[in-house]
């Protein structure tokens with residue numbers, strides 16, 4: 001007999017196995033079992049405090065639920081697909097053990113406020129695990145920056161060589177992203193941490209329940225304040241999935257860089273064998289598959305966010321069965337993110353850097369041109385004129401196959417300044433030692449040192465940023 005079967009035909013009349021299979025969710029929502037039992041225990045205590053259950057009934061039910069909890073934890077509870085979902089499975093299991101008193105558990109409660117409560121408890125735990133995963137990922141990045149942060153690589157825009165940066169600066173950019181991801185999860189957690197229990201099916205329970213007290217027992221900051229909203233609200237799923245999707249996108253961007261950097265044409269990094277796989281056909285291959293899969297799975301996280309938004313957009317107020325479809329995207333996405341954080345932390349921890357390859361590439365593409373122009377500006381040349389002078393030097397170096405600006409002879413520099421349509425630039429051409437000064441400004445180290453602003457790549461700025469992050473990780477208080 002189905003637990004909700006009173007108004008339906010007896011002896012299974014009117015039951016269709018295909019419909020049962022279509023509506024059941026036990027394979028997915030058994031993930032909520034522990035949260036469901038915690039919610040039930042708190043609810044039973046609340047019923048006792050309200051005088052609806054006798055003390056010994058409370059004890060019997062709480063003990064029975066605690067036994068069930070142990071069995072679930074040990075993987076000993078057998079799930080019955082005929083019982084539709086996790087809530088009905090657990091209630092039936094309790095009835096099998098305790099007999100009729102188990103029938104009092106669902107007093108003043110609906111699966112609607114029950115599942116909303118379970119899912120908030122589950123999401124809260126998930127966010128705490130993800131936060132720990134993000135901290136582990138940040139630690140791996142910080143350790144990489146501490147190890148190899150003074151290596152120099154060509155920073156790019158449009159995937160073209162742009163300006164040299166410290167490797168530490170590059171790595172710390174991902175710490176910034178991860179820290180924002182933590183903030184978004186914490187923000188979602190703050191808003192989700194209220195208890196729907198006592199909202200009933202939609203109108204509010206018909207018993208004098210102290211909802212605030214039950215909420216506190218479950219570690220919630222308070223109780224929801226509108227029963228209709230409480231049973232139909234999945235904003236917290238949206239917010240969590242939005243944070244997860246963006247976090248996965250960040251991991252995907254790092255994965256993409258690792259894939260390029262480990263290509264021998266770049267050769268900036270070597271991915272550890274443990275984070276690589278081979279080819280079934282090509283004996284030479286070493287592929288960064290884990291990074292590629294992180295990149296690929298970020299698509300699923302984006303899809304999960306659009307799925308929950310799509311589920312919600314047409315729903316009238318209150319609980320609708322569509323909401324059952326919130327779980328696969330939430331559970332799947334959280335699992336993928338958790339695993340991806342762990343994989344990327346491990347990949348980063350075991351990454352080997354080829355400083356020489358990075359350094360050799362750092363001034364390819366005349367990446368110090370901006371620093372050279374800035375040096376002219378400091379001598380009084382308007383920036384546009386300086387840009388033009390250095391641009392002509394780049395063109396000349398390219399024509400003459402001189403690979404870097406620092407390799408230009410005095411004559412070339414003097415000639416470019418004399419040709420400038422700015423009087424200050426032209427007068428600089430006549431200054432003794434101007435060639436050497438320009439070459440110094442156009443060195444990779446000079447270029448990096450010049451970016452000495454808050455958030456810039458100058459070594460002291462990067463060191464300060466690294467120390468601040470290290471401090472925050474070691475002393476989060």
Ligand code: ARG
Pocket residue numbers: 025029085111112115319321323324325
């Ligand atoms: N399995 C359902 C879900 O996950 C539980 C709530 C069902 N409520 C109902 N009135 N049918 O949403």
